Amino acid sequence: MTRTKSIKIRLTDDELRRLKATAGRRGVSSLLRVRALGPDRRQLQVERLAVLSEFNRARNLLNQIARNSQRQTPLAQIEIVSQLIAVERQLSILKKS
Numbered sequence: 001m002t003r004t005k006s007i008k009i010r011l012t013d014d015e016l017r018r019l020k021a022t023a024g025r026r027g028v029s030s031l032l033r034v035r036a037l038g039p040d041r042r043q044l045q046v047e048r049l050a051v052l053s054e055f056n057r058a059r060n061l062l063n064q065i066a067r068n069s070q071r072q073t074p075l076a077q078i079e080i081v082s083q084l085i086a087v088e089r090q091l092s093i094l095k096k097s
């Protein structure tokens with residue numbers, strides 16, 4: 001979607017500085033657009049898909065680590081598995097939020 005329309009507003013130096021500080025890297029235009037119109041559903045979907053993709057990569061990596069742990073001593077295997085379980089729990093908590 002191409003944005004072709006603009007709105008001009010007048011601000012004091014302090015107001016502009018505060019807006020820029022609040023907006024951060026995303027920029028003042030993006031901040032005002034989201035605050036006035038709500039989040040862009042397409043952008044939210046893209047972000048969700050990116051996060052899910054990262055979760056899948058992390059789980060794949062965890063599975064590879066688990067498979068390779070079979071070459072370790074039994075004590076090391078138990079330590080690896082306990083760490084993998086802790087990471088899996090954290091990923092599940094993050095996925096729910």
